[in-house]
Amino acid sequence: MKSKTIYDIADAAGVSAATVSRVINNKNRVSSETRNRVLSVIKELNYELPSSVANRGTKPSLVGIVTTDILSPHYAREIDRLSHFLPEIGYAPVFCSTGPSVASKLKHIEMLISLGCTIIFCVGSVFRDVFQETSALSAHTNVNYIISNCVIVADNVYSVINDEEYAIKLCIDHLMRKGHQHIAYVKDASSFSGQNKLRAFKNNLLLRDSAMLDEQLIVESPRGLDGGQQAAEMLLNTGRPFSAVIFGGDITAIGGMKYFQRKGYRIPEDIAVIGFNNSISSQCCTPTLTTTNANLTSTVEAMISTVKQLENGSTPSHLIKVTPELIVREST
Secondary structure, X not given: OOOOOHHHHHHHHOOOHHHXXXXXXXXXXXXXXXXXXXXXXXXXXXXXXXXXXXXXOOOOEEEEEEEOOOOOHHHHHHHHHHHHHHHXXXXXXXXXXXXXXXHHHHHHHHHHHHOOOOEEEEOOHHHHHHHHHOOHHHHOOOOEEEEEOOOOOOOOXXXXXXXXXXXXXXXHHHHHHOOOOOEEEEEOOOOHHHHHHHHHHHXXXXXXXXXXXXXXXXEEOOOOHXXXXXXXXXXXXXXXXXXXXXXXXXXXXXXXXXXXXXXXXXXXXXXXXXXOOOOOHHHHOOOOOEEEEOOHHHHHHHHHHHHHHHHOOOOOOOEEEEOOEEEXXXXX
């Protein structure tokens, strides 16, 4: 039977996971009535408190969580889930929003190490460069890094990635079932993830029919609304026939849709559009956006499982792939 989590406790008690975490860790800002209700549910569901929480005299260990942009919806959702799970196993998270530069990323990582963090979560494939271009790994071999959506081969690095090859296959399968033969691709990031998705797109088309791969229908633009509009303009300017576009991110896809619509193209009748990451923006645009869902819950559970295994002295897998799904909406 699957062990209970604070999300199960929260659902049964009718409160948020953050409230359950505050009760478990004996924090203030919880009314006596709510506290008693949560404690009652914990008892009813036989929820096993982590040893570090059960022993109130034990000071929680610090773990670092770094991201380049805390305002990114995808990164923020992952950090939010981590911040709820970590107190359950006796860890107090320290957050850093580093910005994009390698020097800044390294500075924040070294600061976390100086605070005593021996586990650091790196949220997003954008941290690949700091490990390739600096001595962060060799200089601090006692620190374990758990990285989402990026593969770094090292003894002290554990990667949990979205199976983007499969995600791209889902996109192409769906478009081909709709009758699309001329499919364009927009790369909107040079990160590990961005490179991986582009490679998967090319390989998928080549495996089906080499004639389907038109290199002129692969364009690169900055991520964002403006970048999506630039990409859409570039694709139209090629003069090459296409009836569908896969974008590397949701917000870039929405920018592309806006440009196509301004030019008189109907979505999806004239051009079908697919994004990536199933952000809230994909549900707020018109038409709503078909996109891939990276299964964030499974990603975070795998990261937390890695921490538990390291804590118990066992050897976690250095690479875990999470299976995504395609969310079909109006844009296709």
